[in-house]
Amino acid sequence: MRIIMLGAPGAGKGTQAKMIASEYQIPHISTGDIFRSNIKNGTELGKKAKEYMDQGLLVPDSLTCDLVVDRIAQDDAKNGYVLDGFPRTIPQAEALTEALKARGEAIDYAIDIEVPDENIVTRMSGRRACLGCGATYHIKYNPPKAENVCDACGKELVLRDDDKPETVQKRLDVYHEQTQPLISYYTEAGVLKELDGTQDIDVIFGQIKELLK
Ligand code: AP5
Ligand code: MG
Ligand code: ZN
Helix, strand or coil, X not given: CEEEEEECCCCCHHHHHHXXXXXXXXXXXXXXXXXHHHHHCCCHHHHHHHHHHCXXXXXXXXXXXXXXXXXXXXXXXXXXXXXXXXXXXXXXXXXXXXXXXXXCCCCCEEEEEECCHHHHHHHHHXXXXXXXXXXXXXXXXXXXXXXXXXXXXXXXXXXXHXXXXXXXXXXXXXXXXXHCHHHHHHHHCCCEEEEXXXXXXXXXXXXXXXXXX
């Protein structure tokens, strides 16, 4: 099962992708998480990516496409995966389609989680992320058991650098300009599934399981 998660920043792609990965035992591949782990480890890729991410801009396709194409060719991705945050531009989608085609494969589902811009800024200001394992929480909608401590690994939870309201607005603008065209791209490919992302996390996951049946 090869799945793509589409949706604005903060729509809940990561939240649902982690649940899908654990339910269906396939890897969750998030380009955002890969870049953040590179930033944390001080790699060359991390240094380059940070310049763009902190401004709410996309990391250039040249740094992104090969990374994902290599990742999905690894052994644990044989039976599928859930891609979260990639593709994000038409050239990225084309690179992915080509790489898959060369192996006689294709994306099975592109799940688009729709949330209006108005809801996004509130959601982001309440998000807390774990620096240890990448788990995400929301102080109101999905709180950790102990305040500011990760349920999974016990490390401290923080507000992401790019979750400040002014950066969130920039990320939304970039989303509408560069990523939203993918909705038509995957509609034409016949694999788009749209969901209302303003519902409860568990309700959305129930609908995802239904459509993956
Ligand atoms: P990335 O990490 O992918 O960020 P994003 O797309 O902006 O999305 P987010 O992770 O912010 O949101 P999400 O949809 O995963 O929502 P979440 O589940 O956390 O990318 C970051 C940056 O990296 C980009 O800006 C770019 O610079 C760079 N980058 C990454 N990939 C790239 C690529 N392919 N090309 C170029 N550059 C790239 O949920 C948000 C919050 O809401 C959480 O607190 C959650 O608990 C809560 N929540 C979730 N669902 C619900 C619900 N149903 N109801 C209430 N609250 C909910
Ligand atoms: Mg995410
Ligand atoms: Zn953790």
